[in-house]
Each structure stands twice: as C-alpha cells, then as structure tokens.
C-alpha cells in the first residue's frame with residue numbers, strides 16, 4: 837500500500853500545508869501528473885518581469901501562479917470544510933470515487 841498518492845484533480849479545492857502560502861485555500865487550475873505538480877488559483881504567485889509585447893505594451897512586472905508539488909497541498913472535503921485524508925471506493929457500477937475518510941462523503945459529485 838502506498839503511503840501517499842496524488843488524487844487531486846482539476847477544479848478541486850485544496851489547502852496549502854507548507855511554504856509561504858501555508859493555510860491558504862485555492863482552486864486547482866491544472867494538474868501535471870508526470871511531474872506531480874499542481875497549479876492553484878492565487879497560490880504561490882511569482883512576479884515575473886516582462887518585456888513589452890502585444891498584450892502588455894508597457895512590460896513590467898506581472899504576477900502569475902507557479903505550480904506547487906502535490907505533497908504540499910491537501911484536498912478539502914466540502915462537508916468537513918477542512919483538509920482530509922481520502923480513500924478510493926469502487927461503486928456498484930465499477931466507477932472509482934474519492935471519499936472523505938472522516939465523514940464518508942464522496943468528493944466527486
């Protein structure tokens with residue numbers, strides 16, 4: 837049995853548990869399964885210096901999100917409203933769903 841496995845998907849709500857954004861909650865924008873990295877709305881923002889271009893005539897500093905490693909975030913249960921451990925459950929029709937270990941609520945709608 838694996839101790840940790842990434843079950844996070846796009847549009848999940850996650851809580852950051854380490855780093856400068858520790859404690860913040862955000863929506864998952866993108867998951868890179870190969871690199872095990874997750875892009876989260878308004879989390880781990882970095883300032884980038886840009887040269888003037890067609891979209892941004894003045895150039896300057898823009899803020900954008902940088903991906904964080906999946907081990908730095910925890911999935912939020914909508915019912916518990918806090919980070920929870922999840923388990924996988926197989927439904928009668930063979931579909932796998934993620935279930936909160938605390939309240940047994942399905943994370944996947």
Ligand SMILES: [Zn+2]
Pocket residue numbers: 913914915916917920936937938939940941
């Ligand atoms: Zn729960």
